Amino acid sequence: MSEWIEPPKKRSILASHSLTRRVLHSLDQVQPQTTHALSQKLKLHQSSVSHKLKELAERDLVVKKGKSYCLINAGIIEKNTLEWTGKTLRCIQDHKDFILSHDISGIPASFQVTMGVIGDCWENIENDPDLPNRAQEIIIPLLKEGKYFLVASSALVPLHQLTVVQAVREGGYLQAITTEKIIEELRRNNYALKDELLRSRIELFGRSKINLHLIVTESCLFLALPRLDGSYDLENIIVSKDPGAVEWGRILFYHFLSGSEKIDLNTLDLPLALSKQL
Numbered sequence: 001m002s003e004w005i006e007p008p009k010k011r012s013i014l015a016s017h018s019l020t021r022r023v024l025h026s027l028d029q030v031q032p033q034t035t036h037a038l039s040q041k042l043k044l045h046q047s048s049v050s051h052k053l054k055e056l057a058e059r060d061l062v063v064k065k066g067k068s069y070c071l072i073n074a075g076i077i078e079k080n081t082l083e084w085t086g087k088t089l090r091c092i093q094d095h096k097d098f099i100l101s102h103d104i105s106g107i108p109a110s111f112q113v114t115m116g117v118i119g120d121c122w123e124n125i126e127n128d129p130d131l132p133n134r135a136q137e138i139i140i141p142l143l144k145e146g147k148y149f150l151v152a153s154s155a156l157v158p159l160h161q162l163t164v165v166q167a168v169r170e171g172g173y174l175q176a177i178t179t180e181k182i183i184e185e186l187r188r189n190n191y192a193l194k195d196e197l198l199r200s201r202i203e204l205f206g207r208s209k210i211n212l213h214l215i216v217t218e219s220c221l222f223l224a225l226p227r228l229d230g231s232y233d234l235e236n237i238i239v240s241k242d243p244g245a246v247e248w249g250r251i252l253f254y255h256f257l258s259g260s261e262k263i264d265l266n267t268l269d270l271p272l273a274l275s276k277q278l
Contacts, residue, residue, distance in 0.1 A: 019044075021086065023052050024061065024071070024079035032068030084114055091119025102225040102233065106211025111252050118221065118249075121242035139222060139237060143167070146217030150253040151176040153213040155224070155232045156185060160215065168201050177205040177253070177260050187268050205260035214249060221249040 026041055027033060035053060039046040053069050056062045061075035071079065092099060104112060136159050143163045149172065151164070168174050178186075183206055213224035213232060223238040240246070 019048070019052050020056070021079075021082040023049065023056065024075060024082065027062060027069060027071045027075070027079075030070070032065045032070040034068045038069075084116055087116025087119055088113060089116070091116045094119060095122070098236065101228060102236075103211065103228055103230070104225060106225065107252070108255060111248070111255070114248060117247075118223075118238065118240050118242070118245040121245055122221075122238045122240045139239065142220050142239070142241075143215070143217065143222075146220065147172040148218050149174045149176075150216040150250060151214065152178075152207075152210055152253050152256045153215075154179045154182060154210040155213045155234070156182060157213065157234055160222075164215075165198070168198055171201075173201050175203045175205070175253075175257070177207050177210065177256050179208070179210055180206055183263060199265045202265065204263040204265060205257060206263050207256060207260040210256060214253060216246060216249040216253055219246065221245045223249065 022042055023038065026038055033041075035046055035050045038053075039049040042049065053062060053064075056075065057064055057069070059074075060072065061078055062069045063072050107115070140159060140163055143160065144167065146164075146167055149164050149167065151174065153176075164172075164174060183204070186204075211226060213222075213234070215222040219241055221238070221240045221242075224232060224234050224236070227233045
């Protein structure tokens, strides 16, 4: 009979993972550090740090140079991965109610993993029955400050639309991605897109499916998600002015753009059947 080996306790696995992250985070690729210096920096016993460094060296994450250690390429990748994962896990905990009550399927998996970049800095503007216009009173002034707009959305939000169009009219620039349903609605009712002066500063793209409402300006990220029943929650909007969050939103926009088809604005005033023939 083989000897029973008790599986490691969950707490010890988590503690090891945490120590790995802390050691990797404290190491550098250029400037090697001794175990003594690291143990003082981390306020840990030197033997614990030494054991962890030996383990990381065996995994080819760090390299020993004399009595010191520094990161190598695989270690840099793991360090960054652990940091991103840690931020996203904190984001889930800090905003659990919002995440559980909204459909996040419109955010691609690779962007879900990196949502931590907005987790530490997003301001979730929640609906307040006593202040029904609170969200728009915060968002509209921020939109008015923008000059360059990236929009990916399957929802028409009149106040957002009017504010962005006015900014474009005053010299701004807009790139927008939306669904065929919204494009048809714009074809019937959006006179701004039929203004030749504005057409030179607007690019419109069609995509088969988008399941969020995203606006990115030079300095702000705005993100609204559907509720679990499919209706858009435009009273609970994520807003962030953090540069990292803005960049996350900009990359997300270009992810959608890569699978989109540019719409000829000159066909917007034509019947749909004829515009498709052209």
